[in-house]
Amino acid sequence: MDGIVSARRTMETWASATRTRSMSPSRRGRRSTAARAREMTVGLRGAMDNVRRSVAVLATRVRDAHAARVRVPLGHGSWESCCAAEFDISRAQAYRLLDVTRSLTAIHGAVAAGIETSRTRDSARPPRPRSITACPSAP
Template structure:
């Protein structure tokens, strides 16, 4: 009795009963459902942001710009306000590509109205990452869907369209940036550039792994505490892991300078 009182006095939680496999699966299913809800809300938010911006909703409310409207109404800063637009534009480009890609093979799951409402399972971070290359993503989706439609080998149902969209976004996110319009002819320079591109692509993949463990809202200091063990286990220096994490968040290779590059 005295020992239990002492534990309670010091804030020690009582031992929990062991988790059963059935309960663990139930909790995991709940997490999947919650994550799906978050992804769906991204699509809804993007559509409403796009409509509000196109209608210049800030004008009748007496605001001078989209930025000032977002600050006054939603208490978010300039960067966040324009990130919302980036997400909306990227998703609009994807919707357009899905509609174009399924034009030749309409099914009950892939009509234009359904395409606009389809949940692609894309996170806000993924949409932001490809927002500057939304045209590339759209072209890739359209081409792949059209190829599937013409082949007749696979029905363009919701699951197929969703998989094509997600793969296209993933491919563009992980692809190295295009070479300059007038690349240097020196083979050594070309080879070195290819090595740097490979390092950057690998670092981006590592950064994505780091973000799964240490989400973007954590500072570098807090992330270091979380990632130290992971980096040790995979044989990656902690400063390299943190740099890769910053690169995955920003897409800016300068995040790798002084560590990986």
């Protein structure tokens, strides 16, 4: 549902920017260029968030299809021919998506691990300052 709401907001933002472009020069001058730029930037951010979510879903589905060996029941002799015929992507693109899924899984695992599994120790007291001694051969 969040994706739909976000997509709707993105479309509304772009529609607003389009309406601004179609205004007469005198009306367009009333809106500051910075405000228009900010609206467009917000719209682009929303669109990029949607793309990131879509790529994550696509990568997960490709991983699941690869792990389930869907190529076998579909009659494909190789993963490459399955990717080309069923998904209309190259084998290299499919493996890039598998890499994306591995990366997202690793990031999620690191974030979900929390601080309990950290091997570093945070000390409440600051490190002791080192004393500077003069070189014994100095005059």
